[in-house]
Amino acid sequence: MKRITRKTSSPRTKDAADVNPSATGAYTSELRQSGSRWLLTAQDDDLHPQLPAPGLVPAVENAVGIVNFINRAPGHMASLTEILTALSISKSHCHSILKTLTYFGWLKFDPRTKAYHLNSGLLASASSLLGSPVLDTIRHELQQLVRRTEIPAVLTQPQVDDTFIVIDKFNGAQSMEVSFPIGHHFPRDATANMRAYLAWQPESVVDRWMKNWRPVRYTSATLMTEEDMRAEIVATRKRGYARSVGELTEGLMALGMPIFDRQGEVIYIFTCSGLLSALAPREEQLAREIVRTAISINRALLARVPGDFPTA
Known part of the structure; x- marks a missing residue:
């Protein structure tokens, strides 16, 4: 059985250059091969954001x-x-x-x-939350996307602490299966999710995110400077989709897009991921598919998208 594993652990001091304030311990992601099929798993036991109680009730x-x-x-x-x-x-x-x-x-x-x-x-x-018409629309589109591309998809929702929670996942007959449980927490700097979320945000939101960012070297490809991070966020907006090339999980490539509501807020993000060796040669074709899906979802939801968001 082949494995591609990467574990990041928090050092002893929070002011160290590679401490992530969204994590209290470690975030582990792994690609594991069993026969002809790959499994993408992640462990978030030590990544449990604890918001301070407001003291109201x-x-x-x-x-x-x-x-x-x-x-x-x-x-x-x-x-x-x-x-x-x-x-x-x-x-x-x-x-x-x-x-x-x-x-x-x-x-x-x-x-x-x-x-x-x-x-x-x-x-x-909570049944109305997971069975809402909005989610039904999104699920239908993502199921169609997975069938067309044979690449698994994950739907996440941004949280107030900038982390991302897995709302749903979509696997097909493809060679890689996403095994994240519903409710799984991605860290705030989960590459494809974070870039899809920040790319079409006002500069003030990006500035706030950067102020609270402490780099974690998830893999050898992880960007570690603010200059590089800002440049990639700008590139994401110009490119029209987010991408992570082995930056969160060794050997994994992911492409992502935001979903907006009628007020123009990012309410969900979907990502498609697979083995870097398999996706990289198909990036252009897969990018067209995920952009087309994002356009279709946002139109169906009557979402208000930024002026420079892809429209075709």
């Missing part, structure tokens, strides 16, 4: 914190003691929140292990 903030903690806990389960210790919530308050979340089906209590698990009530409450 403590009970709601604690409930969100509990759900997130259980989701990230080993085995996706946690006891009352583990939760209140980790989140510094009083025992009575924590117990009341757990009882409430259990009552509404968001959690389930296992009396044998004395642990709480996430329950399907969460999915019922």
Whole structure:
């Protein structure tokens, strides 16, 4: 079995040149060959953005914190003691929140292990999000794209901390399969996603992103200077699509495009990726396909796109 692996780990000090503030530990991506098929996997266990609580409604903030903690806990389960210790919530308050979340089906209590698990009530409450007409439109177009190109696609959503969450993935009969789970976190500097997001943003947004950027050398091809990063963002806009050439994962090439809403905000990003050796010779043809798909999606959503965004 062949493997192409790259792991980035955070050094001891946050002011070191290669520390990524979006990561608390390590982000691992890997291309692994099994027979004639390649699998693209990634591990984000140490990449869990923790937004500071705004202090507006403590009970709601604690409930969100509990759900997130259980989701990230080993085995996706946690006891009352583990939760209140980790989140510094009083025992009575924590117990009341757990009882409430259990009552509404968001959690389930296992009396044998004395642990709480996430329950399907969460999915019922969020069903309209993943089953929205907007996502149905996007899914249809991406499924068609994957069929035409035989290249897998991943749909992500930008987060307030600049990271990206996997919303859906589309695999076909191609030689490489994307194995990211739904909900997987990409770091804020995940190359194709980041460039697709920033390329058509106002300069002030790019400046803010750069201010908070700390380079991480994911591979030998990763860009490490602000000058190079800005130049590639400009090149992305001029080119009309984002590209990553072995910069996040060794041996992997990815092409990406943004999806806008009616206010002109980037609401989703899709990327198509595959073995660098296979995609590089096809880049021009694949680029036409992803640009055509992005145009079709944005038109279907009645999105407001920047004036210099590809139109044909």
